[in-house]
Amino acid sequence: MKKYNFLTLMVFATLALVSCSNDDNGDDDGQTANLESQVYATSNTDGNVRRYDNDDSGNTTTTTLITLSSDSEGIYYDESSDQVTQASRSLLQLNTYADASITPDGVTIEVTASSSIDLVSPRDIAVNGNIYVVADNADVDGDPNTADGRFFVYTKSGSNFTLRNTVTVDFAVWGIEFVGNDLYAVVDKTSDIAVFTNFTATNTTDATVAASKRITIEGIVRTHGIAFDGGTMILTDVGEASSDIDGAFHVITDFETKFNAVADGGTMALAGNQTRVSGALTLLGNPVSADFDSTTNTVYIAERANGGGRVLSYTDIGTGGNVGPTLNATLSGASSVYFTR
Template identity: 60%
Template sequence: MMINKIFWKCSLAITIALMLFVSCDKENDGGDAMQNLESTQLYASNNTDGNITVYDMVTGDVNTLTTISTAAEGIYYDAERDEIIQASRSSNRLNAYTDIASVLGSVSINATFSSSADVSSPRDIAVNDNFVVVSDNADVDGDETTADGRLFIYTRVNGSLTLRNTLVTDFALWGIEFVGNDLYAVVDKTNQLAVFANFTATNTTDATVSVSKKIAIEGIVRTHGLAYDKGTMVLTDVGDAASDTDGGFHIISDFESKFSGVSNGGILTVAGNQTRIAGNATSLGNPVAAEYDATSNTVFIAEAANGGGKVLAFSNADTGGNITPSVNNNLSKASSLYFYSTK
């Protein structure tokens, strides 16, 4: 941990410098730029020990919060409630940890409350108001030759997580992301992206559901992770899951307009629409999750395979191509990320 912590501090300097520059430019009031970054963290889950790794973007500190899980995939931090929600693959439930701001250093934390054990193979979580949605890629009908998955919708009220309803999809799931009230979902084992319009209000009971729209993303072999911020969508490409060197990710600016411009079942072409980052310098093999910060123009990646697992950051990734990450930190079987900043 000490070696990784020192390396993170050194390599993160580029990212911090960029964020400071943007903050000073936006504020332009003579204030202390560091004050603008007092609450800027990257939270990571993994499938080696299920703990939560917290990267402080200001100090460069790396702390490990030891949890009751031994494998976890899907993480979310709510600053207003000072609460982390994590999907546990070892206990098949959601665990919520509160009073995170009071936690100092690397310590053990206990779940303040948990959901019932409903899920089988959680891959991601997405939060919209008081709804927490979990994507699950376990085989639903017992026939591995047919594609299916489930979306579990929980309500979060008064310190509890209660399953409201479960939806069965006709495709395998992985990453999910809310854009407004619409839920975007990766169509696993393909290069496709689907959307459920007005998701939680439309789908209120147990049902088998169809998507509002599904398109293919040209240039991607098999997508897993997605992240959205201020009009830009990032989609990861794990390529051949057996390879730890053929991964990449795509950046799509003006995403909603471009997605809307493609007909249902159509293809979003690379030319004029997307920027691809891939190659031997990127350390990308199986990038399973992503986060994007539009303010600093930084893409964060949970890389599950290359080097045994890494957390990567790419500053100015929109240059595209075979670029070297500005941050390259080891995290065994990194599985999911959540970026939080006051900016």
């Protein structure tokens, strides 16, 4: 899921820095540095969008973009239009906002598109062309003893979102990610992931469907976040929901080959297939969302519990283990992240 933002932006060294390790890395000659990347994040606490601008000197600045929402989860940035879309848990709809990469701190961003009010408990967004899929973890049949979840499938044209159809599945959902035309989905409350091959073309009407394949990821207690870029899949482990110190994430290189090698219902072994990052230095408790930049091998995490919420990044994963973050930005209620270069 490589994402590139080619807008020619400048970050001023006088802005407040949020990276705990990069507070004093301004340019010695007083010149501004070129923007290298941006990370967008949502929050369950206030619903606004946070933008983290990372420059080529290693500095990070934070900007708060005011939205209509008071609680949001699931985010996507479209670099071609400089628009950010988030799923609102307070308004129960998708909202798209303009000028996301250049709007100053504390400004209310302009709404350019909104869906109808369809959602119940949105958790993530996955985008493939003009198709926007929202994973919703509300109980579909009203029976808490049966596992189920739902995908709301929208088409976006200009300023219009149209609900095309809903897809009900026999497991609770959370994170989702397109790899080509295949939709990978976290099976919430388990250590499993499922795939729906050729998802958008196959599932065009309201229906209850079974996954094309489902496997268990050894070493994970309960997965939530999922991200893919350059052949590598990232899966987060929230562990026990009540703990703010037992989180982790797994890095699986050459993911599609390894996934295809496991039979439906089987288990992908940890040894030889995955790298696990966990431990006190990671600051991971409930990592609910992830993104990945394969160019720099950087993992981005929305951490919901530790410290009340953080946006974290990791660039020195190596063989895994107790690795500290390179970016540690406090964000109350952090719920999702999206990286763009």
